[in-house]
Amino acid sequence: MLDVESIRKDFPMLNGKTMHDHPLIYLDNGATTLKPQAVIDAVCDYLTHYSGNAHRGDYDLSHEVDERFEDARRLIKDFINAARVEEIVFTSGSTDSLNMIAYGYGLNHLQAGDEILLTVAEHASNTLPWFDVANKVGAIVHYIDLDETGSLTLENVKKAVTEKTKIIAIAEVTNVLGYDAPMKEICNYAHEREIIVVADGAQSVPHQVTDVQASGVDFLAFSGHKMCGPTGVGIMYGKYDLLCETKPTRLGGGSNSRYNSCGVVTLKNPPYKFEAGTPNIEGVIGLGAAVEYLSKIGMDNICAHEKELRQYCIKKMQELDNVEIYNVHSDGAVAFNIKGVFSQDAASLFNTYGIAVRAGQHCAKILDEFLNVSTTLRVSFYFYNTKEEIDQFIEVCKKGDDFLDAFFG
Ligand code: PMP
Numbered sequence: 001m002l003d004v005e006s007i008r009k010d011f012p013m014l015n016g017k018t019m020h021d022h023p024l025i026y027l028d029n030g031a032t033t034l035k036p037q038a039v040i041d042a043v044c045d046y047l048t049h050y051s052g053n054a055h056r057g058d059y060d061l062s063h064e065v066d067e068r069f070e071d072a073r074r075l076i077k078d079f080i081n082a083a084r085v086e087e088i089v090f091t092s093g094s095t096d097s098l099n100m101i102a103y104g105y106g107l108n109h110l111q112a113g114d115e116i117l118l119t120v121a122e123h124a125s126n127t128l129p130w131f132d133v134a135n136k137v138g139a140i141v142h143y144i145d146l147d148e149t150g151s152l153t154l155e156n157v158k159k160a161v162t163e164k165t166k167i168i169a170i171a172e173v174t175n176v177l178g179y180d181a182p183m184k185e186i187c188n189y190a191h192e193r194e195i196i197v198v199a200d201g202a203q204s205v206p207h208q209v210t211d212v213q214a215s216g217v218d219f220l221a222f223s224g225h226k227m228c229g230p231t232g233v234g235i236m237y238g239k240y241d242l243l244c245e246t247k248p249t250r251l252g253g254g255s256n257s258r259y260n261s262c263g264v265v266t267l268k269n270p271p272y273k274f275e276a277g278t279p280n281i282e283g284v285i286g287l288g289a290a291v292e293y294l295s296k297i298g299m300d301n302i303c304a305h306e307k308e309l310r311q312y313c314i315k316k317m318q319e320l321d322n323v324e325i326y327n328v329h330s331d332g333a334v335a336f337n338i339k340g341v342f343s344q345d346a347a348s349l350f351n352t353y354g355i356a357v358r359a360g361q362h363c364a365k366i367l368d369e370f371l372n373v374s375t376t377l378r379v380s381f382y383f384y385n386t387k388e389e390i391d392q393f394i395e396v397c398k399k400g401d402d403f404l405d406a407f408f409g
Contacts, residue, residue: 002297002305008384010036010293022354025389030175030203030333030380031358032225035290039228042289043282054281055254055272069281072288073271076235079291080220081211084240089271090284093234094202095125097221098169100236100274101198102129104246105219106167109196112138115164119144119152120366121174126200126221127366130169144170146370150177150327154185161189167196172204172217176364176378178332180204187216196242202226203332206382207306209299218242224283229290233283236274243270252276302383307331309381309390316394323397326371333380335371338400343375346400353396 008014013034017024026034046068052061054069070085077085091097106129110116116130120143134141144160147153152170161168168190173180183199190197199217201210206227212220220237224230238246248255248267255276259265267273294302313334317323326335338346347359358378361368368374379393399405 002301002383004305004384004386007297008386010038011384012037012040014384019354019356020352025353025355025392027379027381027385027389027393028356028358029206029226029382029385030378032231033206033228033382034384035230035286036228036293038293039230039286039289043230043286046282046285051281053278065281068285068288069279072284072291075288075291075295079210079295080205080235080237081213082237083213086270087237087240087243089236089238089243089274090279091221091234091236091274092232092280093223093225094123094200094221095223095234097234097236098125098198098200099129100249101219101221101238101246102133102169103249104274105196105238105242106130106133107136108247109245110134110137110139110166113164114139114166115162116141117144117157117160117165117168117170118142119146119170119174120370121146121150121152121177121179121364122169122171123175123200123202123364125202126169126171126198130167139166140164144168146177149179149329150174150370151179151330152181152186154182154189157186157189161193161195163193165193165195167198169198169200171200171202172220173207173332174364175203176333176335176367176376177327178203178330178334178380179327180208180331183215183217187218191216206294207299207332208303212237224287224290227287227290228293229287230280230283233280233287238270240270243274246270246274248274248276250274250276253278297383305383306381306385309385309387310334312387313379313381313390313393316390317397320394320397322400326373326376333378335376335378337373337376338397341400343377346377349400350393350396353392355393355396357393 011034050064052065054065073088145156196218198219201220201222205222224233322339343359350357
C-alpha cells in the first residue's frame, strides 16, 4: 500500500500549481511525469556544486562527476536487472535509443527480403526508423495482428513470423491502448528462430518491475522523463554481444580510443562507443536520482496502485452513457472519447477544470485504422494520482453531455 498523501508532498507541482484557478490534476503521465524534489535537488546539486565534464579531466572535480555519472549507470543496471553495467547506454530518450538500434543494428544486419515485425499500435519512434531502414536495405515491414481488444498475443506473433523474420520491434506496453505484451514468451519463441526482439519500454519501465534477464529482450529503449527523471535523457539497453555488433550512429570525442590521420579508428567498447560528445550529465544524474526514488517506493507498489486507480476509473466511466472506452481491459492508459465531442475540444474542457488529459493520435498514427476513430482522449496515471482526482475527472466527463454549456456557461 502506498502512502500517496505523503508521496504527493515530494512533488512541488502537486503542491500549489493551478490551471484555470483549479489545483492541477495531472492525468497525462504517458506524455511525461512530474518530478520529485529528490530529482530536482540532484540536478541542482550538480549544476551548483560540481558541474564539470564527465570522463575528461584528471582533477578531483572531474573525478567527482565521473563517479556520480557511473553511479547512475549502476543504479539503472540494477533497476532493469541487466547482466552488466556496460549494457546501459545513455541516450537522449526512447526515440534516440530506438533510432540507434534501428540504424546501428538493423541497418547493418538486415538484408533485402528480410522481414521486420511491428504492430499498428507502435509509437512513431518505433515505426519510422524501421520504415527507413527497411527502405534502405530492401527489407519488408509486416504487422503482427492485434486481437479484437487491441492486445498482442503470442499466437498472433507465431502467425506473423516466417523464416525471413529477423527483427520483432514492439512496445512492452503500448502508449494508447496500454496492453502489456507477453515479452518473455515472445522472446523465447523468437530466440528459437534467431530473431532479435527490440522492446520499446517507454510506457512499461516507469510503471512495473523490469527484468531484462527474465524477459530476455535483446534491446530495450526507455526515457527518463516518463519515470520522474529529467527530459533529454534515456537508455538504450542491449545484450553486451549485440552492443558489440551495433555500430554507433554518432562518432566523436569519448567514443574512440585511437585514430590516426589516415582515418583508421579504434572505437571503445560499449557503452562508451555510443556516447560521443559531452553527455547530458545533469540528466543522467537526475535519472539516477529518479531510479533511486522509484526503487524506494517499490515498482510492485507503484504497479498495484496504478492498477487500482485504473479499475476505479473504468468502473466510474462505465456508469456514464456519454463516454466510449476503447480499451476497458488493459493495464495502461485509458483511451476514450466523450460521445459527440471532438477530442481536442473535450481536452480543452478538462483544461478549464484544471485537468490535464491528452487528445489526438498520440504519435501512433496507424492505430486509427484499428480503432476506426481518428482521434481519442487519453488519461494515464502515475503513483501520485488519487481516486479523488478521478472523481473530479468523472464530474467533468459528465459535463461533456452539454458540452457548449459546460464550456461557455
Ligand atoms: N514509445 C512510446 C510507446 C512512447 O509512449 C513514447 C513517448 N510518448 C516514445 C516511444 C518516445 O519517447 P520520447 O519522446 O521520450 O523519446
